[in-house]
Amino acid sequence: MATLAFEDIVEDFEFLEDWEDRYRHVIELGKAMPPLADALKVPATKVDGCASQVWLHPVIEDGAFSFDGESDAMIVRGLIAVLRALYNGLPVAQVPAVDAGRELARLGLHDHLSAQRSNGLRAMVERIRDVASEHA
Template sequence: MAQEAFEDIAETFEFLDDWEDRYRHVIELGRAMDPLEEALRVPATKVEGCASQVWLVPMIEGEGAGATFRFRGDSDAMIVRGLIAILHALYDGLPVAEVGRVDAREEFGRLGLTDHLSAQRSNGLRAMIERIRGLAAQAAR
């Protein structure tokens, strides 16, 4: 079950008929995010496997499987910032034990995004999802 914030995005996408409008909306979602401070743009937070520069910073609240997964992210590419915003809507606020149960590819498919991302962007999205899942799994221990 997707988060309410993600469902809001999905509802908006239902009203956007063509890919160009959806693409613009993804960019707007990215623009609405607060930028990540330079001090957090370090090798430890950088996501490998992305064509763009991508940073994800976990902010786990609590300990163990009951902890809440929170994160911030940023990218030097506007479309990727938008993808991070969508990932944030999908994962932020979940218990760490539930993060791995979310089928992000399926949820992105509901938005029609997986069919319209380049191979490089798809690989980058996969790398971001794997990083999020890994961070949550680590926090759940």
């Protein structure tokens, strides 16, 4: 059920054998992401449960789900970019059905993220699922 954009990241990770290269790639994905407007960095878009500052701004247009995001931590910004690749463009009703844990496991992220980062990633996935469920 993963999007083509996410499959591209999976392919990149298969090519990059060393975890440090993969880590740098995640950071580069975050750097390439457009910044979130300051006006959208409000309590309603802030994600609780993350060690760093994280904001997710969902947009549902013509039944399709997407979101923009921002973090003050480079690796977390990269993780937001990975989640955008996983979810953006899906029909909103399909978003809660995505097995994010299984898809992200294909990248081996949990083996290399700290417990705090893993908890933050789960909190972001929960927020995405909750918002999509409200609009499905």
